[in-house]
Amino acid sequence: MSSSTLGKRKSRSAEADSGHLSTSGLSGAQAVLQRHFEARFRPLPPAARAPTPPKATASSGLARHGQDGDGYDENDQETDSDLSDSEWGGVSSDEDEQDDGDNHADDGDFLQGGAHVEVVDHTSSQPTVTSTMSKRELKAYLSSRPPSQPTADAAQKASNSKKDAANDQAEDSAAFLANDLALQRLITESHILSAAGGNASHYLSSTAASSAANTKSFAAGRTRRITTELRVQALGAKESMLTQSKMPMGMRKGISTAAISREAKRRREAKENGIILERESKNGPGAKPAKRKKRSSERPVDMPGIGRMRGAELRISAREAQAIAASGEKKGRDKKSRGRRK
Template identity: 30%
Template sequence: MSLKRKRDGSSASAPSSVDAVFRRHFEARFGSIDLSPAPTARENSNPPSTTPTHPPSDDDEKDGSDSDGSSWDGIDDTPAPEVISYDFSKPLPPPSTKPSTRRSFMSSKPPTSTSTTITTTTPKPTPEEAAADAENLKHDLALRRLLSESHLLDNSLSHASARHRQQALDARIVALGGTPLADLSGAASRTPMAIRQGMTRAQDRRAEKLRSSARENGIVLSKSQMKKTKKTTTNKKRDRGVGAPAVGKFRRGALILSRRDVAGMRA
């Protein structure tokens, strides 16, 4: 045992001498180090020329001659045992039991093995940490916006233009689930409903005409042209909710029937 330890010590001394060289160099540049030397650095006190050349047989002899162990410094290198003592005099606060777990124990059912959660209070962040957190969050948001809108910044100078600013704003609104501004205030929103319906109907008619003429002449159209515009089915029964009248409109405490409703009931 002692032999093994001695060997370890001698082998460890070689890198420690290198450490000493580094240390001297460091201290020459930056001033002396106040730290207490590390456990392995204690070997430095020995002259580096003697320690690495110790053959193991020599050590054995040395151990045999010094029986009282005064110069047996093999065990000195091992760090002192760390003593951990638990203080049982003051018990920890009991883990908080929820009322539900209390009830479950005292109910007539056999108690289930639900684990009681030991609540540990997280330390409150200091004001500086909180400020740093807020700053980081702000930077994070800015970075994410930059990444999502970077396709608008193809030309390095164009991002300042009003058009690109508006596009970026629109993209943000859509990302948040809103309606794009163009739909709210553009030409489409200003056209009256009846005229807009007429426009779409005319578009459909024109597209249908194109398709039928192409079919007759044996022309294959592109897929986008072949596609029919989706027609909303108007004759589908509307879900009116509970209590609403199936016929007519209920307004101000009176059921108002239009001419068409009456005709529908007569038929």
């Protein structure tokens, strides 16, 4: 056997070994990818792989030539080289096509199984949330000095003490005044609120909630108007907001008559139930305001009790002159009657 034949055999064996290594490397990468895919999604069904093509073509040719011995020529060398080239190219292409077919088959099986495909989109930009710092922290961050913990604790204690002092002052002044005002208003408007709703403490609690004044619409608005009127009157208002200045006389008399009858009914029911009410005021609902008597101004001791002084002249009106004459006649009649009795 010649030296060229031995070199050719060695090169063929080296090429076969390298092909086997590359095939094992591809199968190992495919196994790693499959394990990663199964850990990520779900186990893949076992795929039926096609049998690998026989690689004994070149080896059988070599064995035949080895058996023939010296029957090796240039034509056989050319055919062997062609076979080796075609065999190497065919094995690699077949494995690639087989791997691609397996991948497509696995993907088809995975999509047919009905599993959800996870899509990750990184195109949308979300604003990052930045933590805000106070002025003190920002100043300490921008300064070159290292921050001191005792200073921060002292500042926090000082702010807490200021807040406590402010809270104490608010409780002493503003909060107490607000509570007093709310309590005063509640006491003043309690009869309106108890009549508007069924209050157990009110003597008309059984009929208050079902009364006609509360069952009709806008009853809360009427209660609010009455309470506002009471607050305005407490502030010193001269005229009431609920009274209408211009209306027909028949309507005004009807309103006053209804108010008087309601007040009389309320007092009668309270008297029957043994409840003591407030004193009846002369300026109650429907009552006319009492006329004030004009009081004569106090005169000095040296001034006369009748007439008016204008400079050095005393002016007496006709009414005052008639009153003086009538008083004189009365006195004369009294004296005559006394004399006759004696």
